[in-house]
Amino acid sequence: MHYRTLGDSDVEVSEVGFGAWTVGTDWWGDRTDEDALAMLDHALERGITYFDTGDVYGHGRSEELVGEAFSDRREEVTIATKVGYDFYNNPQAGHGELPKEMDPEYLREAVEKSLGRLDTDYVDVLQLHNADVGELTPEVLDVxxxxxxxGRIRARGLALGPSIGWLAEGDRAIAEGFDAVQLVWNLFEQEVGNHFLETIEELDAETSLIPRVPHSSGLLNEQVTPETELGEGDHRGFRPDAWYETGWEKLETLRFLEREGERTMGQASIRWLLAHDAVASVTPTFRTTDDIDEWTAASDVPALSEEEVDRVAELYATNFGIERDDGMDSLRSSVEGEDLREAGIEKQPAD
Incomplete structure (x- = not known):
């Protein structure tokens, strides 16, 4: 495992991180607390030091499990969490999005509660969870x-989602000198990541990018194939069928990234993201210890060649030679699509 520094902070993160949204919830498959703790322990043994959780995951349960796993090894790990959804006063309705709360007083209280669940005096990275650009007020930045x-936090970040997009928010965080912006970014979904690379270059910024969903919800690691039956409650089942069908066609055009005995497609997908200097850590969705073993090794497998990177760019520019629509033709915008138009992205904002 190799390590990088987050933004202009002194916070070190492993190139492959652990997205702890998979523990403490059943959205990515159910598992016992014992299984979750074993996965966290296994990840640390394999060199992962960056663990990314959030207060809303399992309504605090993910944070509790991370705290339990590492309370006696606190200095060995880098812990990131997120605040901004008020689950304390609102019930969870299935996979629906909870009301956000970015009031400065609320954020302070939420951080203190997170610290208690994590059994720590500080978090290494505090991320505002899906804040709209209008919610990034001077008062919030002051907090x-x-x-x-x-000394309650060491670095600050902005976690973007759940819909793909939010260009205005990421641009604002980069301009404000945030240490990290977390985003959906992978070989099939590149618009947002490519845009932030341009913003970082234009502003000569130090902000790091933290891609999540590097395997495009199971397509690029081939955990979702035409024969796969997703279990009830599996978050991946909320993607449209056309998106998966088109993805399987795209996957075949990327087989050149595999190297038998050296680099799997799942590893190549992470390695492609790490080829960008602005990327500090990639957080795949681990479901098993086998996943951990394979994907942590992505930090050490052969890097993509310049020719391979160029070929990926050419394929993406032509939609991998596929004309059919994938059913995911909208990007998220909180400013009525102004950010998308300024970025030259022709897709329309989501309703």
């Missing part, structure tokens, strides 16, 4: 300054 000066 982040205060928390950092008090």
């Amino acid at each position: 982040l300054d205060e928390l950092e000066s008090e």
